[in-house]
Every structure is written in structure tokens, then in C-alpha cells.
């Protein structure tokens with residue numbers, strides 16, 4: 363038997379370990395995900411993308427392939443916008459999919475995707491729904507925010523000072539009555555001319571250099587605060603730039619996706635992590 367294949371990739375420096383598992387044979391425990399994502403004792407990543415056939419895991423989807431996404435701490439999340447782009451890039455590059463436009467199954471529902479000639483990917487991200495307001499506290503400083511659901515939960519706060527000045531090393535406080543399942547926290551500067559700058563503290567990960575669903579939430583929140591619910595904006599994150607479109611009942615995310623390495627996991631190490 364061969365080893366367990368992996369790839370490493372990123373979308374605007376939100377990085378992932380990809381595990382091709384077409385027939386759903388891998389036992390992907392919380393402990394194994396956390397070890398893989400650990401930057402000292404594993405490969406290091408913000409999350410894991412298991413590449414499995416929808417049918418193999420009993421998911422009803424128009425897409426052949428299901429993105430089984432896990433956060434770095436091993437927790438399961440509904441959706442990952444940067445992850446979908448990297449997932450698509452691998453499916454097309456490896457020949458598992460021969461079309462450029464197809465559908466990916468996710469826990470948040472089906473996501474139509476399109477890979478462009480330069481390797482970038484556009485994802486139909488579904489609705490970005492404004493669900494209310496709440497407050498987060500960063501290093502003792504409170505920030506009001508707009509709660510947005512993009513399949514997963516977000517709280518977007520507009521910050522007057524440069525977001526670069528925020529200390530996001532520790533988990534900011536949030537209202538667990540409003541977000542019982544936890545929340546991704548985005549902090550944005552409005553740059554004008556349909557442009558935002560964003561930093562993010564992700565649920566189950568910590569600060570990351572980009573969050574695709576977070577950028578969609580950020581643009582939806584900025585438009586909402588401006589009194590509208592449609593528009594397009596660029597979002598600068600520490601790991602690069604993406605383009606977000608918001609319309610009634612739907613949204614799009616366009617950005618780069620790169621595969622940077624592939625290899626095999628050591629089977630003794632994997633087995634030693636337990637099942």
C-alpha cells in the first residue's frame with residue numbers, strides 16, 4: 363500500500379493541506395487535523411481540505427466533489443472561500459475535472475465555480491445575509507460590528523484607525539449568546555472607490571492572512587452600512603487581494619489559488635496520532 367498523498371496550497375496566503383481521498387477511506391480525526399496543521403510538529407496550515415466524492419460521504423450535491431473543510435484546531439466549518447479556490451485549482455490541474463466551470467459540494471451547499479486561464483478562480487458564494495449587530499473586544503477596546511452569515515458566521519467591524527495597528531494575537535471577546543457556535547471576526551478600513559482593507563481573526567484558527575468568506579462578509583457589511591445591498595469591491599488582506607461582488611441573494615469571490623507542493627505523509631506518524 364502506498365503512503366497517504368497530500369498537497370499544500372494557498373489562496374492569498376490562507377494555506378491548506380489537501381488530502382485526496384476520493385472514496386472516503388481516510389479517518390480524519392480532530393487530532394490528526396490539528397497535528398497536520400501545526401507549524402512545528404506537522405506540515406503547518408490554516409486548515410485541511412479533504413477531497414472526497416460527494417457520493418462517497420452520502421452528500422447530495424450536483425457536484426461530483428465535496429470539500430470536507432476542517433479548521434486548524436480540528437473543528438469542522440461550513441465553508442471556506444479561499445479553500446474552494448485552491449480545491450478547484452487542484453481538481454483542474456490534476457485532471458480530476460476536465461471542465462473549467464463546475465459545481466463543488468460544501469457543508470453550506472453547492473458552490474458553482476469557474477477557473478480562469480491565469481489559474482484564478484471565481485466562486486458563487488451564495489447569499490451574504492445580514493443577521494444583526496454585535497460587539498467584539500480587542501485588547502480591551504470594544505468594536506461594534508455587523509453580523510453576516512455567508513454559510514459560516516462573521517462579525518464585521520469598521521475601524522477608524524489603520525487595521526494594521528490592531529493586536530489580534532489573542533482571541534478577541536465576542537457575545538456567545540449571539541454566536542453560540544463561535545464567529546470569524548473581520549476588521550476593516552473603508553478606503554473609498556469600492557476598496558476595503560481587512561484583517562481577520564478566524565474561528566478555529568486565529569489570525570490568518572486572508573479569509574474568503576470574511577471578505578464577502580466585509581463587503582456585504584460595508585454596503586449595508588452605506589444603505590445598499592448590491593455592489594463590487596476589492597479587498598486588500600495581508601496575503602494579497604480578492605474581488606467580491608454582492609447582489610440580492612448571491613455573491614461572488616474571485617482570487618488566486620496556488621498549489622505549492624505535494625508528497626506523502628509518513629504512515630507511522632499518521633497511525634501514531636490515533637484514530
Ligand SMILES: N[C@@H](CCC[C@H](N)C(=O)O)C(=O)O
Pocket residue numbers: 376433438439440441442443444445514515546564565566567570572573574575576
Ligand atoms: N479561511 C476560510 C474560512 C474558514 C472557516 C472559518 N474559520 C470558520 O470556522 O467559519 C475562508 O477563506 O473562508
